[in-house]
Amino acid sequence: MSDTLTTATAAPKTGRAVRHRGIHRTHWGATGILILGALYCVLPALWVFIASTKSPGELFTTFSFWPSFTGGLQGNVDGLLAFGDQAFLRWALNTLLYAGLGSVLTVIISASAGYALAKYRFTGRELLFRIILAGVLVPQVTLAIPQYLLLAKVGLTGTYWSVLLPSLISPFSIYLCRIYAMAAIPDELLEAGRIDGAGESRLFRSVALPLMLPGLITVLLLQFVAIWNNFLLPFIMLSDSDKYPLTVGLYALLNQGASQPALYTLVITGAMLSILPLIALFLLLQRYWRLDLLSGGLKG
Amino acid sequence: MHRRLASTMVGALIVTTALAACTSSNDGDTPSDGDSTPAGGTTGEQVDLQFWTWTTNIEDVIAIWNDEHPDIQVTVDRQAQGDELITRVLTAAQAGNEPCLVHTEYQALPVLVANGVVADITADFAGIRDAFPDGAWGLTSFGDQVFAIPQDIAPMMLFYREDLFAQYGLEVPTTWDEFAALAAEVRQKAEPDQYLTTFSSGDPGWFAGLSQQAGAEWWTSEGEAWRVGINDEATTALADYWGNLVSQGLIDDQPMYTPEWNAAMNDGTLLAWPTAVWGAGVLEGVAPDTAGLWRAVPMPQWSAGENVTGYWGGSGTAITADCEYREQAVEFVTWLNTSPEALEALVTISGVYPAATAGQTGPALEQPPVMLPNQPDFYTQASEIAGTARGFTWGPNVNVAYNTYRDAFQAAIEGGTPFSGAINTMQDTTVADLQTQGYEVID
């Protein structure tokens, strides 16, 4: 690879001449590496799509990477949608509810907290921030049963809120909002607003939020994906399979008991159908994935 | 102004809490869901019983009951199965949320009893004792106390590929010695990757059933103390039998119920499967293309001429101690597990092999299972085999023993160490756990 690099630049020292000549020559080394990387990442996911075209008999007998054209896909999709009285559709709608509503609420809460942490100096600010960040250190497995028992005392287990509420606390989102608020909102603007007599909440709504919007959309998307793919929390909290999100529903299909075989074809088909919306989300909203927030305000 | 901000925040909190309250009452998810609030709003009009179970399609079976009994409605909640369901029941009981009816595997029942979750129903079900064979009834009682009604039993039998046996000129084994010789023969005559069967480190219930056939008693109670005999003679001999076969490469060592195992069952890599009567249902899901190629026979015996087998799992229905509608629950459970129409429905709709004697010979069982059209008298044979089955008493910490089984046998297989070592590990861990929990253990 270094050969390619040096040959490409083994020209006279004038930078401009090199670039003009090079514009029509593809950097095959780098392109090759990227293509290999993309193949590594895409092929296993592609397997899911191919495997979902196979009927139960074919899944374990035919070559994995050759799709089946004998109507297996239709059969699987039908079987999946019919399973448990259209359970799959319910799961999909539940996931949409948890991820959609959850991400919107998280953004509101995190923007509010991030703004406060970024733009105000108050006692305990750094301590609070560190405590919030320390929250990511506690694994969900540890919190699961205590959270369940506590929610049971207020009668909220098994409800939609039992999955929504714990999802709303996202130290990562607060961190991102703080970084973005620091970078995007000039102090002078807030001062000017205060001099004009605006109240704090008015400042937040009219000045801070619009400026933070691009970052907030990124936080929204990140949290949407995180809640969509969350498994352990709804697994613990929910007992009624009507409220399951897709992850837990598909897992339940896998674990039907010693005397029931795992419904692999249904799980694979379900997985395929549940990945599709996220892929669409990525493709359509590419320009909103402003993850430069994460590099810690480098642009400042 | 921060005052408005404050009021917005407080308002949001109030709305959230109010919505939570609305949601809980609308969804009917208040504690002891469905157990206390009659639908009609007036007491005594209609009773709602919640039933946590995992049996396939049991909703359709229960629909029959619900149609005939508008005053006692049973709702199925299918949230987990086996051990996972036990954990959820225990956690729910701690929170006061448990249902009225619980589907429990036999080995998990002691855990529920010890935690005070299920009710002593000896008196309620005295009348139906005779509907069940002795072996089955013993699975849900401790001493003279009954804590659940058996729903299904799973006597073990041997399924083998008739076509492949014919192809390689193999004889069906009737004793375990013949089985070992057959395993060697398969390795000689068949393809290099074919085995007679596999030893699974992931299925302790399977091994427990084999131990039962060998005459083991893993837990015995003496007065108020327990004696643990996992490493008794019978089990140790059994473990070493399989250990020798695995270490000599005569038997495969992959776990069951994996995609790998599914593929092996499909393409004939494994020629036989010691399993239970519900194995036909599993094969239908796992290897549907091999229908008609299998045959089921009684398990090989330890001595020629014997006729014993063990159980692989099986489950029953229990009523929780805090159930407010004990009478109605008793009525339902009696119907589900002894009435001819329920038993027939369980067989045809759920694919379950009933524990009740009447259920093993009904009209529903005149047709062989889908996977064995070549064996029309399958269920008659199964009924005979069921009569020879024996279980053993389950102690208070079966889950500990089962978990240790998985880890210990995995390690033995990977490390090439004797299986009797794994059995000793199981024994030591189980005894230590019983003692930690406060039980008296005698040697």
Place this chain on the structure above:
Amino acid sequence: MSETKTDAAQELAPPRLRGGRRPRARHARSAPYWFMLPAMALFTGFLLVPIIYATWLSLRASRRTGGGILGQRIETFVGLENYSRALSHPELYASLGRMLVYGLLVVPAMLGLALLFALMLDLPRVRMRSATRIGIFLPYAVPGVIASLLWGFLYLPRVSPIRRTFDAVGLAPPDFFGPTSIFFSVANIAVWGGVGFNMIVMYTALRAIPTELYDAARIDGCNDWQVAWRIKIPLLQPALVMTGIFSMIATLQVFTEPQTLSPLTNVISSSWMPLQKIYTDAFVLNDIYSAAATSIALAGVSLILSLIVLTVMQRRAFGENK
């Protein structure tokens, strides 16, 4: 709120430079707390209180008292017994050792690959940038359980296309479930899932580097390699540190991948990684008390480790130096 009337009065009064500062200070003093309230309320309710409850649980256990052969189980106070049993179990330390090995595989591989792809994307004259970027990001859409299951299918010999490909070429296929190769197999799933996200983080940081720096370097005769090494990577330090920290935290909490693969093979026990042991205690052995004790102990270790790392890296990571 007693300040209400004063605030209103201040709003209506004409702004005074000197006096104006004090009412602003009074607004500002409580405003941030109100902004923080929902987050702190949720944090307290769903993180702090459960942690405290878990700590309380870790000091108790379910013990049998009299009452028949199966006894009655009562929750009693047992002091530090759960801790002593958990911490004296050799399996816990074995799992910590495995976690270390796993971490040493995952973190460099994931960050190294992410850095490599990001640098490649940032080079000029590279084709198919958009397609490969989306492709590498794709695994982020796949939830952990499904990813582990699908890699399980790719690892198991009989159903694996990898094995068939090797067979076709005539080579012996690798055994993904061997006692050492299992670490690579599990690490691979984590790397596959996370490389895209980390790549995007680094790539967006790279895009923010002013191009004048490159021009200056080119004029000085640096080739692409030297530009990458001398300019890009040093300027990427915050991004590298951030992704490094999150990767390490993810390593401390590895659970889904080994747990999903465990039934498929004989090399992953129920306590292969620390969090699996906690899960097994809580959900299989019905002993949330031991699980709580192990969790608190592990969380303590994680916290200390993270505090050390964070304090050392703080200035670089959080960009707080203005």
